[in-house]
Amino acid sequence: MLLNLEAKQMLENQIIPFWQSLQDKEHGGYYGWVSHDLQVNKNAEKGCILNSRILWFFATAAKILKRPDLREYADHAYRFLREYCLDSKNGGIYWSLNYDGSVLDSTKYTYNQAFAIYALSAYYETVGDLEALRLARALYRLIEEKCTDGGGYGEAFDEMFRPISNEKLSENNVIAARTMNTVLHIFEGYSGLLQADPDSEVANSMRRILKIFREKIYNPALHRQEVFFDADMNSILDLHSYGHDIEASWLIDWGCALLDDEALAKEIGEITSDLARQVYETAYHNDSVWNEREKGVDDETRIWWVQAEAAVGFLNQYQKHPQDAQYMQAAAAVWGYIKDYMVDSRPGSEWFWEVDNNGNPNRNKPMVEPWKCPYHNGRMCFEILRRWPLVTP
16 A cells, blocks of 8 residues: 555545544534543533644645535634634634633633634635635734744733743743744744745745744754743753654745745755754654653653654655655654554544553543644645655655
8 A cells, every 4th residue: 555545544534534523513613622532522621722723634634635525624613713712802812712612711822823824824725715814914913013022932922912921832840931832833834824825024034933943943963953942042941852853854844945045945954854864863763753852861652743743754854865765764664653553443533642662552641632633643644645756765
């Protein structure tokens, strides 16, 4: 079976049906929690990040698979985002809602605004809805006007866009004033907007982000991205996030290519190749990629999204360096690992959140919650389908 055909089957036989089944036809959006035992909690919190990612997923699936029937599911997510997730008075996307669409957490995270841009841009590309494009552009301007300062991008704001502490996007027992993850996904959202509707202002913002990436986030001595920063962009934790580095290695290449600047693409491409090489050399073990290394100690857990990003990242590295066949072999091996261990074989299920070193799933982790969505694994399948003509060994 060819890899691209398997990716298509993964989408059509497992990922798409699973998320279709979670459409909330009574209150809008999609149900926000499914336990490990596949029990749907219809009264659970609905994360706006989850809804944005579902919108992006169904809009992109409809386009790539040429399946107009999937537009219904994208339309459903779009209506929920526009009518409930969006703060019509103060602007911006809330963090989360109650099951009925009432506001649960009104915090405005820059990260969340970026994903809404990404989703709305994909929806516009697929269906041509000019209102979606207008909303995406409004959120872009909002980030540039209210979420930036002299040092870069702020993280968390209250309902009126006054800066507050950044607990939700800080981990590993630190509170970060700035994070690599937010910068990466702002770049992703802007890339989606630029692809959907080219604009020099957006392109200039992306160039500024690449400067931050090159000068502040990328650590050439350690061949990695730094993750958590103080307000002056000084790293505050010795952490190597393998998943974010392999994700950035291809995602930044994609966005950079949209700028149509050969010299910039070459410069950035050398950095992203360095990130991919380092992940391959330090975190790729037994056909899979470890989670992270903190203060010299590796977390060998296999996380669902890390494996999905590793498959794409190694594939991208092989495309850039076709003489290095080990990257294509690694991409194929990670795909095999995903099928053997990450995919839940129970009928009506999807992927496990994480498995241990022996491939045993963590039964305390749900199948769906505000962060667990079809974005990473769905995108992996889309990228395989997009890239297949270029990757025949």
